[in-house]
Amino acid sequence: MGSLMLLDTASLYYRAFYGMPETVTAPDGTPVNAVRGLLDTIARLVRDVRPRRLVACLDADWRPRFRVDAIPSYKAHRAEPDGTEQTPPGLAVQIPLITQVLDAAGVAIAEGAGYEADDVIATLAARSPTPVDVVTGDRDLFQLVDDARRVRVLYTLRGLARLESVDEAEVTKKYDIPGKSYADFAVLRGDPSDGLPGVAGIGEKTAAALVRAFGSIDGIKTALDLGHGGFPPGTRKRLEAARGYLDVAPPVVRTATDVPLPDVDGTLPARPPDPGLLAEIGAALGLGSSLTRFRATVTEGDAT
Structure with missing residues (x-):
């Protein structure tokens, strides 16, 4: 074909x-x-x-x-x-x-x-x-x-x-994330041009670090639920505050x-x-x- x-x-x-x-x-x-x-x-x-x-x-x-x-x-x-x-x-x-x-x-x-x-x-x-x-x-x-x-x-x-x-x-070269993880990275970072807020206070570097550490939005949510201690200072609080957004955003961002x-x-x-x-x-x-x-x-x- x-x-x-x-x-x-x-x-x-x-x-x-x-x-x-x-x-x-x-x-x-x-x-x-x-x-x-x-x-x-x-x-x-x-x-x-x-x-x-x-x-x-x-x-x-x-x-x-x-x-x-x-x-x-x-x-x-x-x-x-x-x-x-x-x-x-x-x-x-x-x-x-x-x-x-x-x-x-x-x-x-x-x-x-x-x-x-x-x-x-x-x-x-x-x-x-x-x-x-x-x-x-x-x-x-x-x-x-x-x-x-x-x-x-x-x-x-x-x-x-x-x-x-x-x-x-x-x-990976552009964003320092696994090659198939762009959607999870984009959920965290947000995109003002599409009206997607992202997680307040989390920019590209922190978003990339979270994706590398936890693999996906689901992995991050599971780590929050289990009280995982591997979050940078202040990041857990930001993610917890954005929990509602993290629950609904992935199907919006993913094609x-x-x-x-x-x-x-x-x-x-x-x-x-x-x-x-x-x-x-x-x-x-x-x-x-x-x-x-x-x-x-x-x-x-x-x-x-």
């Missing part, structure tokens, strides 16, 4: 939107900088990494109820009054266009009702019998790295020119691996299912050379 590439699509189109000026527009004036930037990104990824299969994963629900019920602050600061996600108007208008173009090109798209793209990615990675590359600018997905199953993250923080391959050794998705093959198409429709959309949106490169690399198999 060949290797599988899973795209954190929103992460990539946000980067494309801010990486290209909004003066890149369709003939009718609609901004298409995110559309064109995403097509260029996917073309380069396919050319450089050469996956056999590719799936663009999307948020069906950017703020799932099961996470909000557990931690009400989860992404609350990014919500509009109507509950939708704050999105720049110039990008919001492009999101349905991105889906339209990818679908017309024959690129597989996956989303699961009530779940985020992270959960879709985790589920497809868990299902895959072949190596998996997860492409994202979100370090939350470091929790998926698994050397035994050949799952790695291609991290886009520094852009495609300096794409960072993250495996278990890299997680779900059981999203009810249909089978998604993701084999890169030999040609678009309807070349005429794709050409028509490309002309209407003024996608020009971006669509040409995308077709040559992604839908026609020429990765040169």
Whole structure:
């Protein structure tokens, strides 16, 4: 079946939107900088990494109820009054266009009702019998790295020119924790960008030391219950004060691996299912050379 590439699509189109000026527009004036930037990104990824299969994963629900019920602050600061996600108007208008173009090109798209793209990615990675590359600018997905199953993250923080391959050794190097312990570490540290408070007074170094010493959040809770004496001064008190948070946070931070998705093959198409429709959309949106490169690399198999 060949290797599988899973795209954190929103992460990539946000980067494309801010990486290209909004003066890149369709003939009718609609901004298409995110559309064109995403097509260029996917073309380069396919050319450089050469996956056999590719799936663009999307948020069906950017703020799932099961996470909000557990931690009400989860992404609350990014919500509009109507509950939708704050999105720049110039990008919001492009999101349905991105889906339209990818679908017309024959690129597989996956989303699961009530779940985020992270959960879709985790589920497809868990299902895959072949190596998996997860492409994202979100370090939350470091929790998926698994050397035994050949799952790695291609991290886009520094852009495609300096794409960072993250495996278990890299997680250990970055955070001084076992390679598969990122989710437990993230629970303790918290993440203000997602509205996750973490444990007050515990930063990255203490969080890493706790994970190394006790292995997991469950291990820490058991040690608290047993009166274990191996906690740094003051840390036990902080953890006890955060016990309610530690009880509910792990399912919020951890990606779900059981999203009810249909089978998604993701084999890169030999040609678009309807070349005429794709050409028509490309002309209407003024996608020009971006669509040409995308077709040559992604839908026609020429990765040169």
